[in-house]
Amino acid sequence: xxxxxxxxxxxxxxxxxxxxxxxxxxxxxxxxxxxxxxxxxxxxxxxxxxxxxxxxxxxxxxxxxxxxxxxxxxxxxxxxxxxxxxxxxxxxxxxxxxxxxxxxxxxxxxxxxxxxxxxxxxxxxxxxxxxxxxxxxxxxxxxxxxxxxxxxxxxxxxxxxxxxxxxxxxxxxxxxxxxxxxxxxxxxxxxxxxxxxxxxxxxxxxxxxxxxxxxxxxxxxxxxxxxxxx
Amino acid sequence: xxxxxxxxxxxxxxxxxxxxxxxxxxxxxxxxxxxxxxxxxxxxxxxxxxxxxxxxxxxxxxxxxxxxxxxxxxxxxxxxxxxxxxxxxxxxxxxxxxxxxxxxxxxxxxxxxxxxxxxxxxxxxxxxxxxxxxxxxxxxxxxxxxxxxxxxxxxxxxxxxxxxxxxxxxxxxxxxxxxxxxxxxxxxxxxxxxxxxxxxxxxxxxxxxxxxxxxxxxxxxxxxxxxxxxxxxxxxxxxxxxxxxxxxxxxxxxxxxxxxxxxxxxxxxxxxxxxxxxxxxxxxxxxxxxxxxxxxxxxxxxxxxxxxxxxxxxxxxxxxxxxxxxxxxxxxxxxxxxxxxxxxxxxxxxxxxxxxxxxxxxxxxxxxxxxxxxxxxxxxxxxxxxxxxxxxxxxxxxxxxxxxxxxxxxxxxxxxxxxxxxxxxxxxxxxxxxxxxxxxxxxxxxxxxxx
Numbered sequence: 001x002x003x004x005x006x007x008x009x010x011x012x013x014x015x016x017x018x019x020x021x022x023x024x025x026x027x028x029x030x031x032x033x034x035x036x037x038x039x040x041x042x043x044x045x046x047x048x049x050x051x052x053x054x055x056x057x058x059x060x061x062x063x064x065x066x067x068x069x070x071x072x073x074x075x076x077x078x079x080x081x082x083x084x085x086x087x088x089x090x091x092x093x094x095x096x097x098x099x100x101x102x103x104x105x106x107x108x109x110x111x112x113x114x115x116x117x118x119x120x121x122x123x124x125x126x127x128x129x130x131x132x133x134x135x136x137x138x139x140x141x142x143x144x145x146x147x148x149x150x151x152x153x154x155x156x157x158x159x160x161x162x163x164x165x166x167x168x169x170x171x172x173x174x175x176x177x178x179x180x181x182x183x184x185x186x187x188x189x190x191x192x193x194x195x196x197x198x199x200x201x202x203x204x205x206x207x208x209x210x211x212x213x214x215x216x217x218x219x220x221x222x223x224x225x226x227x228x229x230x
Numbered sequence: 231x232x233x234x235x236x237x238x239x240x241x242x243x244x245x246x247x248x249x250x251x252x253x254x255x256x257x258x259x260x261x262x263x264x265x266x267x268x269x270x271x272x273x274x275x276x277x278x279x280x281x282x283x284x285x286x287x288x289x290x291x292x293x294x295x296x297x298x299x300x301x302x303x304x305x306x307x308x309x310x311x312x313x314x315x316x317x318x319x320x321x322x323x324x325x326x327x328x329x330x331x332x333x334x335x336x337x338x339x340x341x342x343x344x345x346x347x348x349x350x351x352x353x354x355x356x357x358x359x360x361x362x363x364x365x366x367x368x369x370x371x372x373x374x375x376x377x378x379x380x381x382x383x384x385x386x387x388x389x390x391x392x393x394x395x396x397x398x399x400x401x402x403x404x405x406x407x408x409x410x411x412x413x414x415x416x417x418x419x420x421x422x423x424x425x426x427x428x429x430x431x432x433x434x435x436x437x438x439x440x441x442x443x444x445x446x447x448x449x450x451x452x453x454x455x456x457x458x459x460x461x462x463x464x465x466x467x468x469x470x471x472x473x474x475x476x477x478x479x480x481x482x483x484x485x486x487x488x489x490x491x492x493x494x495x496x497x498x499x500x501x502x503x504x505x506x507x508x509x510x511x512x513x514x515x516x517x518x519x520x521x522x523x524x525x526x527x528x529x530x531x532x533x534x535x536x537x538x539x540x541x542x543x544x545x546x547x548x549x550x551x552x553x554x555x556x557x558x559x560x561x562x563x564x565x566x567x568x569x570x571x572x573x574x575x576x577x578x579x580x581x582x583x584x585x586x587x588x589x590x591x592x593x594x595x596x597x598x599x600x601x602x603x604x605x606x607x608x609x610x611x612x613x614x615x616x617x618x619x620x621x622x623x624x625x626x627x628x629x630x631x632x633x634x635x636x637x638x639x640x641x642x643x644x645x646x647x648x649x650x651x652x653x654x655x656x657x658x659x660x661x662x663x664x665x666x667x668x669x670x671x672x673x674x675x676x677x678x679x680x681x
Binding site: 014015018022042043046049061062063067069081086088104105107120123126127143145146164165219222 | 265377378427
């Protein structure tokens with residue numbers, strides 16, 4: 001099939017596949033790459049910088065799509081820790097579940113997870129968007145600086161601890177908020193944002209069911225009277 | 231009422247050793263503010279150091295080289311283990327990681343220009359890579375820190391090596407800190423933070439935990455860079471034996487060990503003075519760890535934390551380091567703690583500005599305030615003008631050149647054609663403490679404490 005290239009990780013070493021995606025694919029006319037037998041391999045399709053559709057068949061190990069730019073990656077299975085870490089642009093869609101630190105320090109792009117995401121989802125987020133169809137584990141959005149996280153299910157303990165300017169929208173229950181995180185009333189722009197992100201991720205929910213969590217900004221400046229024993 | 235000490239007061243004005251004036255000041259400051267002190271630079275307490283070692287120059291039993299005629303190589307190659315493009319330097323003296331944010335963009339440019347002139351490398355810091363330092367530096371090491379401020383794949387690809395920072399000698403176990411007065415709009419933008427925020431960065435990496443994960447993280451960075459660039463791992467000196475071995479197991483090409491004398495732009499004083507071990511002790515343990523794994527010559531070691539002179543460099547190399555990294559010495563070469571700065575070719579006094587900070591040249595550690603009187607550790611648009619990048623580059627080039635000449639002077643005196651041939655047998659210790667920490671015999675004896 002023209003414009004489609006297929007790799008089988010049971011046959012081709014990952015290093016070769018990644019090198020092809022970094023260098024050769026750009027001028028090849030290939031628009032879609034299929035990677036078979038992911039079989040839990042780490043660092044699949046990392047460091048891409050080309051607007052390309054990539055489909056990964058199977059479950060992935062750590063750092064799928066790490067530092068992604070422009071590429072649109074879809075994983076048919078589950079994703080290991082740090083999926084889409086430090087992503088800059090493009091999109092990553094996980095059809096299954098995601099492990100810890102999904103979308104860690106992502107600067108841009110969209111990470112859409114159909115199932116649940118484990119601990120520390122969106123940690124140190126720096127501008128990316130994350131939409132989770134299921135629930136997120138504890139300590140999600142820790143120190144998140146910018147960007148948006150939409151959680152269609154529930155959130156665990158310590159949600160949004162030490163948040164900066166990132167905003168979290170949760171549909172279900174929040175077991176507990178982290179230090180300096182607080183619920184805030186939803187504004188028209190929040191409903192719009194949730195609608196836009198749900199549409200982009202392909203999830204159907206009513207934005208009116210979501211709550212907004214953002215920073216109370218009490219940790220932004222040293223405060224002699226602040227309780228430092230948090 | 232003030233008491234002038236005349237020396238004849240006897241017990242009526244006897245100072246307490248446990249509650250001396252420094253301790254009283256600390257207690258009273260804590261009582262007044264309810265907050266710990268934050269400051270810049272490194273540990274001020276006296277610890278065993280390279281000053282406590284001396285070289286055994288050649289004599290009848292060893293053959294020296296002619297100081298000015300015979301060749302003595304300083305060439306240094308880092309990252310030979312896995313990287314397709316190791317870093318090749320003309321000298322083992324490198325510039326340590328210091329952030330844009332802690333330092334001005336003009337200072338970063340000076341560092342790059344001087345490093346390039348000397349054929350050595352400079353290193354980014356906890357604030358991303360600036361255009362100024364990339365364009366001025368022939369060889370630039372790009373740090374991957376827990377905060378990941380400004381970390382991005384374009385700069386990863388532009389870097390000559392990547393340094394995963396686990397910790398820093400001034401504060402092993404602590405994250406970065408940059409007070410609001412230094413978070414100007416450009417610094418804030420690069421770090422994705424609101425301008426003016428008192429920034430406290432994370433102490434753990436966001437996407438990996440522990441040595442088994444680090445193996446995978448290093449491999450990811452290798453995959454992203456097609457196995458081209460050396461990967462350094464930097465640790466603050468604490469449990470050096472274990473940390474160095476784990477970093478080697480994780481696949482590092484180069485290990486950077488930063489001792490407790492290493493500097494910082496802003497950290498709690500209690501952290502600077504009470505956490506971490508001296509550089510001398512850390513170096514001995516790091517070398518031992520590399521030898522235990524039979525990785526000498528495969529994995530390179532960079533030592534940092536209080537390296538000031540060519541003698542320090544020579545001693546570090548003799549003890550087994552492949553290179554050193556200098557931070558504070560570099561800033562002092564640019565004018566840190568000098569009474570004046572250079573404007574239009576003239577020296578202008580900065581004494582009054584030091585006074586306003588409550589200090590004086592020779593004592594200043596107010597990097598955290600951003601009000602550096604000589605324009606080095608500042609983001610203030612007026613103050614940063616006090617350091618002309620060309621003047622800074624010239625001064626720093628001179629400093630590094632001096633160190634390199636001192637290094638080869640010692641190496642030649644010890645009969646070495648290559649500074650990397652300096653060896654432990656060339657050294658003896660002047661104090662029992664240094665002998666024990668460095669595992670080097672006390673001068674005039676064959677005695678190594680503990681062996």
